[in-house]
Amino acid sequence: MGYRFLKxxxxxxxxxxxxxxxxxxxxxxxxIDFDKSLGRVLAEDIISSFDLPPVNESAFxxxxxxxxxxxxxxxxxxxxxxxxxxxxxxxGLTIEGTQGQAxxxxxxxxxxxxxxxxxxxxxxxxxxxxxxxxxxxxIGDNVIHKGEDVKKGQKVIRKGKIIDPFDIAMLAHLKxxxxxxxxxxxxxxxxxxxxxxxxxxxxxxxxxxxxxxYALSALCKLPWIEAHRLGVVQDDxxxxxxxxxxxxxxxxxxxxxxxxxxxxxxxxxxxxxxxGRVDLMIRGxxxxxxxxxGVAVLSGKPVFMLSGFPVACMVGFIALVRPLLYKMVxxxxxxxxxxxxxxxxxxxxxxxxxxxxRVKVRRKDGELIAEPVRVLGSSTISSLTDANGFLIVPLGSxxxxxGSEVEVLLYGPIQR
Amino acid sequence: MGYRFLKxxxxxxxxxxxxxxxxxxxxxxxxIDFDKSLGRVLAEDIISSFDLPPVNESAFxxxxxxxxxxxxxxxxxxxxxxxxxxxxxxxGLTIEGTQGQAxxxxxxxxxxxxxxxxxxxxxxxxxxxxxxxxxxxxIGDNVIHKGEDVKKGQKVIRKGKIIDPFDIAMLAHLKxxxxxxxxxxxxxxxxxxxxxxxxxxxxxxxxxxxxxxYALSALCKLPWIEAHRLGVVQDDxxxxxxxxxxxxxxxxxxxxxxxxxxxxxxxxxxxxxxxGRVDLMIRGxxxxxxxxxGVAVLSGKPVFMLSGFPVACMVGFIALVRPLLYKMVxxxxxxxxxxxxxxxxxxxxxxxxxxxxRVKVRRKDGELIAEPVRVLGSSTISSLTDANGFLIVPLGSxxxxxGSEVEVLLYGPIQR
Numbered sequence: 114m115g116y117r118f119l120k121x122x123x124x125x126x127x128x129x130x131x132x133x134x135x136x137x138x139x140x141x142x143x144x145i146d147f148d149k150s151l152g153r154v155l156a157e158d159i160i161s162s163f164d165l166p167p168v169n170e171s172a173f174x175x176x177x178x179x180x181x182x183x184x185x186x187x188x189x190x191x192x193x194x195x196x197x198x199x200x201x202x203x204x205g206l207t208i209e210g211t212q213g214q215a216x217x218x219x220x221x222x223x224x225x226x227x228x229x230x231x232x233x234x235x236x237x238x239x240x241x242x243x244x245x246x247x248x249x250x251x252i253g254d255n256v257i258h259k260g261e262d263v264k265k266g267q268k269v270i271r272k273g274k275i276i277d278p279f280d281i282a283m284l285a286h287l288k289x290x291x292x293x294x295x296x297x298x299x300x301x302x303x304x305x306x307x308x309x310x311x312x313x314x315x316x317x318x319x320x321x322x323x324x325x326x327y328a329l330s331a332l333c334k335l336p337w338i339e340a341h342r343l344g345v346v347q348d349d350x351x352x353x354x355x356x357x358x359x360x361x362x363x364x365x366x367x368x369x370x371x372x373x374x375x376x377x378x379x380x381x382x383x384x385x386x387x388x389g390r391v392d393l394m395i396r397g398x399x400x401x402x403x404x405x406x407g408v409a410v411l412s413g414k415p416v417f418m419l420s421g422f423p424v425a426c427m428v429g430f431i432a433l434v435r436p437l438l439y440k441m442v443x444x445x446x447x448x449x450x451x452x453x454x455x456x457x458x459x460x461x462x463x464x465x466x467x468x469x470x471r472v473k474v475r476r477k478d479g480e481l482i483a484e485p486v487r488v489l490g491s492s493t494i495s496s497l498t499d500a501n502g503f504l505i506v507p508l509g510s511x512x513x514x515x516g517s518e519v520e521v522l523l524y525g526p527i528q529r
Numbered sequence: 530m531g532y533r534f535l536k537x538x539x540x541x542x543x544x545x546x547x548x549x550x551x552x553x554x555x556x557x558x559x560x561i562d563f564d565k566s567l568g569r570v571l572a573e574d575i576i577s578s579f580d581l582p583p584v585n586e587s588a589f590x591x592x593x594x595x596x597x598x599x600x601x602x603x604x605x606x607x608x609x610x611x612x613x614x615x616x617x618x619x620x621g622l623t624i625e626g627t628q629g630q631a632x633x634x635x636x637x638x639x640x641x642x643x644x645x646x647x648x649x650x651x652x653x654x655x656x657x658x659x660x661x662x663x664x665x666x667x668i669g670d671n672v673i674h675k676g677e678d679v680k681k682g683q684k685v686i687r688k689g690k691i692i693d694p695f696d697i698a699m700l701a702h703l704k705x706x707x708x709x710x711x712x713x714x715x716x717x718x719x720x721x722x723x724x725x726x727x728x729x730x731x732x733x734x735x736x737x738x739x740x741x742x743y744a745l746s747a748l749c750k751l752p753w754i755e756a757h758r759l760g761v762v763q764d765d766x767x768x769x770x771x772x773x774x775x776x777x778x779x780x781x782x783x784x785x786x787x788x789x790x791x792x793x794x795x796x797x798x799x800x801x802x803x804x805g806r807v808d809l810m811i812r813g814x815x816x817x818x819x820x821x822x823g824v825a826v827l828s829g830k831p832v833f834m835l836s837g838f839p840v841a842c843m844v845g846f847i848a849l850v851r852p853l854l855y856k857m858v859x860x861x862x863x864x865x866x867x868x869x870x871x872x873x874x875x876x877x878x879x880x881x882x883x884x885x886x887r888v889k890v891r892r893k894d895g896e897l898i899a900e901p902v903r904v905l906g907s908s909t910i911s912s913l914t915d916a917n918g919f920l921i922v923p924l925g926s927x928x929x930x931x932g933s934e935v936e937v938l939l940y941g942p943i944q945r
Contacts, residue, residue, distance in 0.1 A: 147728070151747045165911070167734035203724020205735035220838065223735050262909040269914055277940060278747035279913040282839055285728040285740040286910050308619020312563070312701040318583035319621040319639050324701040331567045331694035422636065423698055445942035448866040448917075493678040494702050495581070497695040498685055501864075524693060526861035 122399040124508060125432050125467055128408060133440040135393050136410050138365050140295040140442055147284040150276045152336025153294035154444040159270035159280075161287055164260035168205070171218040172255045173233040176244055178215045180230035180252030191238075191247040200225065215244055224256060231255035263287075273443050275337065297339040298442060301360040302329045305381060306371040306421055307348040324494065325370040325419070325426045332430055333368075337444065348372060353384035361388065361414055366441075368434060371421030381418050385409045399508050401466040403429040408437070415441065423494050428469045428503075450523040452502070454481035458515040462506035471500035474527050483521050501525030538815040540924060541848050541883055544824060549856040551809050552826050554781050556711040556858055563700040566692045568752025569710035570860040575686035575696075577703055580676035584621070587634040588671045589649040592660055594631045596646035596668030607654075607663040616641065631660055640672060647671035679703075689859050691753065713755040714858060717776040718745045721797060722787035722837055723764040740910065741786040741835070741842045748846055749784075753860070764788060769800035777804065777830055782857075784850060787837030797834050801825045815924050817882040819845040824853070831857065839910050844885045844919075866939040868918070870897035874931040878922035887916035890943050899937050917941030 123131075142156040171177060178194060186192040199217035200206055210216065210227030218224070218231060230250055238245040263269055269287070270280050276294070284292060304326040310316040311323055326342045333340035341364070346356045353372075360367055372381040382396060393410040396418075400406065402425035407418035415437070419429040439446040454474050462468035472483040483504060488496040502521040506512055513519055539547075558572040587593060594610060602608040615633035616622055626632065626643030634640070634647060646666055654661040679685055685703070686696050692710070700708060720742040726732040727739055742758045749756035757780070762772045769788075776783055788797040798812060809826040812834075816822065818841035823834035831853070835845040855862040870890050878884035888899040899920060904912040918937035922928055929935055 148743050148746065151750055201724070202722070203736050205733060221737065257909070262911045269911060274942075278744050278750075279843065279910070279940070281747040282740045282744035282843065283910050283914045285743045286738055286839070288728045288738060290729045306618070308617070312704045313706045317621065320619050321637070322702055322704060324698045327564050327701045328694050328698035330564065331697040334567055334694075423702070427695065427698065445944070447942055448868070448939040450864040450866040452864070452867065453869070493673070494695070494699050495678045495685060498699045523864040524695070526690075526863055528861070 122397045122404060122465060123395050124399045128395055128398055128433060129436050129440065132393070132395075132408055132410075132415065132437055136413070136415060136441060137443070138298065138415070138441045140298060140365065142293050143296050144291050144293050147281065147290050147292045150284070150292050150294055151278065151281060153276055154337045154442060155270060155272055155274045155276055155280075155292065156295045157293040158268050158272045159284065159287070159289060159292070161263045161265055161267050161269055163287075164265045165263040165286065166257055166259060166261070169224045169229070169259050170257045171220060171222050171224060171231045172257050173231055174220050175218060175231050175233040175255065176215040176237055176246075177210070177218045177224045177228035177231050178246070179210055179212065179227060180250065180254070182212060183230065183232060183246045183250055184252070186246045186249045188247045191245040193243050193245050196242050196244055229253055229256065271445075273445050275444055275447055277447075295337065295442060295444070297337060298366065298438065299364045300333055300338060300340045300366045300368060301364040302326050302333070302340055302342045303346060303356055303360060303367060303369045304343075304371060305346045305348065305353060305369055309345045309371070311345070324423050325421065328423065328427055329368055329370065329419075329430060332427070332435070338438075348380055350380055350384055350387070353380055354387045357384055357388040357411070357416070361412055361416070364414075366414060366438065367411075367416045368419065368430070369416065370419045370426050382407060382409070385411055385416050385418070388412075398429070398433055399466045400428060400432045401463065401468045403432065403469070404466065406433055408433070424497060427497065431503075432467070432469065451520050452481055452523055453518055454483035454521050456504070456513050456515055456517050456519045457482055457484040459512060460485050460504060460506060461512040462510060464511055465508055467508045468506040470504040470506060471496045472502050472504045472521055473500050474502050474521055474523060476527055481527070483519060501527065538813045538820060538881065539811050540815045544811055544814055544849060545852050545856065548809070548811075548824055548826075548831065548853055552829070552831060552857060553859065554714065554831070554857045556714060556781065558709050559712050560707050560709050563697065563706050563708045566700070566708050566710055567694065567697060569692055570753045570858060571686060571688055571690045571692055571696075571708065572711045573709040574684050574688045575700065575703070575705060575708070577679045577681055577683050577685055579703075580681050581679040581702065582673055582675060582677070584639045585645070585675050586673045587636060587638050587640060587647045588673050589647055590636050591634060591647050591649040591671065592631040592653055592662075593626070593634045593640045593644035593647050594662070595626055595628065595643060596666065596670070598629060599646065599648060599662045600665055600668070602662045602665045604663045607661040609659050609661050612658050612660055645669055645672065687861075689861050691860055691863055693863070711753065711858060711860070713753060714782065714854065715780045716749055716754060716756045716782045716784055717780040718742050718749070718756055718758045719762060719772060719776060719783060719785045720759075720787060721762045721764065721769060721785055725761045725787070727761070740839050741837065744839065744843055745784055745786065745835075745846060748843070748851070754854070764796055766796055766800055766803070769796055770803045773800055773804040773827070773832070777828055777832070780830075782830060782854070783827075783832045784835065784846070785832065786835040786842050798823060798825070801827055801832050801834070814845070814849055815882045816844060816848045817879065817884045819848065819885070820882065822849055824849070840913060843913065847919075848883070848885065867936050868897055868939055869934055870899035870937050872920070872929050872931055872933050872935045873898055873900040875928060876901050876920060876922060877928040878926060880927055881924055883924045884922040886920040886922060887912045888918050888920045888937055889916050890918050890937055890939060892943055897943070899935060917943065
């Protein structure tokens with residue numbers, strides 16, 4: 114009966130567009146020290162409260178001059194100016210430059226009043242306390258003017274940005290030492306299946322090791338997420354319903370793995386239905402591996418149902434859950450490494466599903482070659498660790514021929 | 530005098546090749562729980578201590594059969610088999626399959642003895658306790674054989690790998706709950722310059738805010754690195770020498786920022802020389818911004834000297850320091866996001882330096898467009914936060930024309 118369900122697969126892009134329209138995760142905000150904010154979701158636009166630079170600064174090492182004095186300078190008719198001193202970085206001189214004067218400046222030094230142009234050191238000949246300028250410069254040249262980098266009131270970092278090291282530099286520069294970020298997204302990771310044992314447990318060879326909960330925790334290890342790995346729940350409707358109901362209380366989202374394959378045991382979706390008010394239930398996503406992947410909205414919170422098979426589970430997370438989490442909290446997902454490579458041998462895929470084919474990308478004679486990793490079944494984790502990237506065959510394609518140029522989502526280093 | 534120095538710029542690739550030949554950072558190893566090892570440097574090859582799967586498993590949902598029984602099956606001459614039961618996942622049945630028999634299996638179920646082939650459920654008609662198989666399958670088809678995923682004794686993850694979520698899955702799968710990793714690389718970040726004030730300090734507009742130390746700490750925020758941000762050191766030979774000498778003791782590497790621009794103040798390289806035995810001193814790297822970047826080997830440890838100008842400092846770190854750190858501890862650097870985009874307007878660069886041009890990559894009509902961010906001077910942090918990628922103009926090129934296809938090292942999200 115269940116197989117009928119899986120035939121009506123929802124396209125992954127459709128699911129990613131649809132779910133956030135139905136549901137946003139409302140996170141509160143908190144104010145933290147800027148130097149603790151790396152990787153958090155910025156919850157406010159950052160507006161500069163002053164001009165940067167705050168004064169006119171020299172863009173080069175050289176001599177600050179009055180621009181009108183050097184307008185006529187040329188190699189044959191150099192202009193001679195008197196050097197009246199020098200400006201160190203971090204110092205503001207109260208002197209005023211007048212006609213025929215120059216002052217030595219380092220890069221970033223503040224120009225004293227009267228001086229509006231900088232002659233870089235390489236265009237200057239120095240003799241005694243005079244310089245000879247042999248080139249004309251437009252007035253204002255080689256000066257970073259007050260507010261030229263950032264204007265007071267200017268928006269410099271957008272709300273929703275995942276704060277990166279350059280943002281940290283900007284926050285320091287703006288002296289914005291406290292910053293408003295979203296509270297951490299609390300996710301419960303719930304492995305299900307009576308066949309599961311923990312990696313440190315002794316069990317017979319027929320038992321399946323709980324790998325998914327550990328891999329999902331690792332995939333969720335981001336500064337803006339706080340993931341809790343819960344214990345294994347047995348294939349039991351009561352136990353599952355209870356685990357879901359209790360964990361949805363103090364988490365923003367649930368990620369379940371196992372028991373979602375429509376067929377034999379349909380326990381997870383049924384338990385979700387019993388656990389509370391369900392507003393949306395998508396079962397079956399057009400990805401391979403990972404077709405049994407599902408999403409539900411339970412009591413106003415997202416519940417992700419991933420396959421129990423490790424590769425399908427991880428592909429489901431990467432293809433569906435991760436982009437949805439960013440979208441549902443209105444955060445901008447950072448870029449992922451994508452390379453173009455020449456496919457070594459043909460890759461086939463079914464129409465109607467986006468296939469995540471594990472490939473090993475190697476550099477050969479300066480060219481990137483993507484070799485598909487042989488797989489059988491979706492549980493072979495070695496296909497992930499042998500490979501270093503996913504070749505995503507779009508749902509409208511039946512595959513790619515050997516020799517084609519393809520795009521690979523890289524996740525591991527390229528080896529020689 | 531110093532300018533002569535900077536003219537003999539060392540190519541960044543040469544520096545990255547040369548320094549690790551002169552110097553490896555010897556880190557000790559430690560054994561930690563596998564689920565705490567994400568992002569650490571693996572210090573041993575991971576060898577499987579058993580076959581995976583440990584028994585023959587079904588690759589699909591369907592019926593396990595004796596292959597010889599269905600060799601002749603076809604749509605017109607289907608083969609009928611008696612279903613003797615079913616195998617749940619995680620269970621090992623001690624029965625033995627004989628001629629004319631089949632047993633129901635789920636994906637991943639262990640095949641009982643005698644059954645060597647699986648007929649997927651879609652090729653089967655079920656009636657009473659019998660199935661009709663209407664297609665022939667080679668013997669062994671749709672079975673993941675013992676050891677087919679991973680063989681006992683097989684190397685599954687290589688020493689030097691930065692452990693990723695898929696490796697975590699593999700370690701769980703192999704029940705390798707403890708794992709040997711490199712101790713964390715201890716880096717001291719030392720901002721220098723008498724003009725510096727901290728972001729939270731009140732100072733006049735001429736003071737420069739210490740942004741670099743915070744940005745560098747953020748760039749070093751990786752699970753395998755432990756970075757310590759030290760206080761600002763004044764432009765004073767004594768103070769600098771003392772700070773370098775004391776911090777090199779309990780760190781594996783030093784990163785200094787400021788005071789390296791050859792010219793006025795040559796204090797940092799001089800202080801490094803005074804602090805101990807210097808075996809290598811590279812000053813001036815062929816990158817723009819970041820020409821004053823330097824590397825020294827002091828008392829057998831690397832000392833990186835970065836520009837005091839924020840953008841030059843960060844480019845120096847990204848172009849030189851980061852790749853060197855990975856190489857010097859023999860770790861494999863994870864891939865970085867690179868996209869191809871159409872350049873919107875001409876970008877110029879000097880021959881002999883690799884230019885890190887800040888560009889803003891946008892998606893327009895399905896195409897990526899890279900627009901250079903206007904900059905003057907190397908201190909404009911807004912050029913980094915306005916942009917989302919570096920277009921790296923190689924040292925042999927004078928730039929790219931508008932309309933060319935270029936590669937961009939993306940660091941921020943692509944916005945609509």
